[in-house]
Amino acid sequence: MIVERIFISPERGADQVERQHIAVQDGMGILGDRNFGKHTQQGQNITLVEAEEIERFCALFSRSTDFSLTRRNLVTRGVRLNDLVNVEFSIGNVRLRGVELCEPCxxxxxxxxxxxxxxxxxxxxxxxxxxxxxxxxGSGAIVRGSPIETDA
Known part of the structure; x- marks a missing residue:
């Protein structure tokens, strides 16, 4: 279970920018991302999506694989994110809590x-x-390839 890709978007509507690592701040989000410091609802700090689901979508609809297409911050591999709602987990040295599914809009x-x-x-x-x-x-750094670990 790892972080396969990392993306930020510096401002609303801007293209996603791929990063090798990001700095995150407790309760604030990703430094340099458009949603940094937003507090209007829980779960605005960071978004995750499964690489397997992106690959499935692209294969099903004959598209080339583009891991930035969902505009989520972290692309994971080997973890069922739906199972992390209301669960605390770690990515590297950073603690997170799954808030809710990121349903399509x-x-x-x-x-x-x-x-x-x-x-x-x-x-x-x-x-x-x-x-x-x-x-x-908890504040810290998330690096591409970081392990994702749950307490379960």
Missing amino acids: ALLGNHLSSGSLTPAAVIKHWVHRGGLFADIL
Whole structure:
């Protein structure tokens, strides 16, 4: 169970930028990311998605694999993120708590739609597969390849 890719978006609507590592701050989020410091709801600190789900979507709809396409911050491998809702876990030396599933929205539907794939079909595909919203419980660094560990 590892972090396979790391992305941030410096401002709303900007392209995702891939990083080898990020600095995170307790309760604030990822330094340099558009959502840093937002507190309007739990789970805004960081988002995660499974690499396997991105690969599945791309294969099913004959797209080249693009790990930034869901606009989530961390792309994981080997962990079922749905199982981490209301669970504390670690990525490297950083503690996090899964808050809720990151269900697909109209923005994702529009972003991933194409001539043969409607926004509604995109949303339907990503229901319960869109990843996880999480809160950061301790400041530190997350590095590409960091292990993901649960207490269970």
